[in-house]
Amino acid sequence: MERRTDAAEKLDKISETMRNPTEPTPRRSPSINRAIFLDRDGVLISNVFREDRTLGSVRKANEVIFNESAETAMNLAIANNFEIFVVSNQPDIERKLINYGDFTEIDNLLGNRFGAISETRYCPHSGENECSCRKPKPGMVYDLAAKYNIDLGKSWMIGDRSSDMQAGHSAGVNIICIPPLVCGVLAERTCKFPDPHLEANDLLSAIAIAINQGDQCA
Numbered sequence: 001m002e003r004r005t006d007a008a009e010k011l012d013k014i015s016e017t018m019r020n021p022t023e024p025t026p027r028r029s030p031s032i033n034r035a036i037f038l039d040r041d042g043v044l045i046s047n048v049f050r051e052d053r054t055l056g057s058v059r060k061a062n063e064v065i066f067n068e069s070a071e072t073a074m075n076l077a078i079a080n081n082f083e084i085f086v087v088s089n090q091p092d093i094e095r096k097l098i099n100y101g102d103f104t105e106i107d108n109l110l111g112n113r114f115g116a117i118s119e120t121r122y123c124p125h126s127g128e129n130e131c132s133c134r135k136p137k138p139g140m141v142y143d144l145a146a147k148y149n150i151d152l153g154k155s156w157m158i159g160d161r162s163s164d165m166q167a168g169h170s171a172g173v174n175i176i177c178i179p180p181l182v183c184g185v186l187a188e189r190t191c192k193f194p195d196p197h198l199e200a201n202d203l204l205s206a207i208a209i210a211i212n213q214g215d216q217c218a
């Protein structure tokens with residue numbers, strides 16, 4: 001039998017109830033079939049330094065520092081007929097480095113701030129081989145694309161790490177790498193994805209690229 005942590009089971013439950021409420025899935029228009037898949041940490045909110053000075057994801061709601069231009073960027077995408085999804089690895093859940101209540105509180109903060117997000121998917125796993133959702137695997141992208149009938153060839157992945165680029169590349173979406181936000185400031189670019197991909201200076205520029213290139217391809 002597959003090993004399941006309590007946290008992972010709770011996560012499944014919360015994913016169902018929070019992101020798939022009883023009301024119909026919120027869609028701006030049934031004709032929208034292209035999406036922007038966003039990484040969370042370093043993109044929508046800052047990574048932070050831990051006490052040992054290592055860089056990581058937030059573990060408490062009061063550590064959350066939002067990307068100040070993310071809301072504007074998402075609204076621009078929505079106005080240009082993109083669906084917005086967030087796909088995020090959260091291995092601290094399985095590693096029990098984040099309390100489940102804190103995780104939910106942080107997710108709620110994002111949900112309240114970014115009304116443009118249609119759905120957020122989290123991979124709570126920490127191992128490389130135990131699941132199909134952990135980026136660089138494309139599982140979360142595939143799941144959302146199937147659920148929302150998204151044309152992956154017209155869609156984009158924007159992230160700050162090679163694993164984001166690989167997940168997008170494997171799923172067949174266009175990929176753009178941006179520098180990570182660290183403690184509210186754009187840090188040095190860390191993405192070392194080997195295959196050709198686009199780079200932008202920040203999230204807003206990346207979304208502008210997606211909009212412009214999408215128009216050219218339409």
Ligand SMILES: [Mg+2]
Nearest residue numbers: 039041042160
């Ligand atoms: Mg990231």
Ligand SMILES: [Zn+2]
Nearest residue numbers: 123131133134
């Ligand atoms: Zn996973």
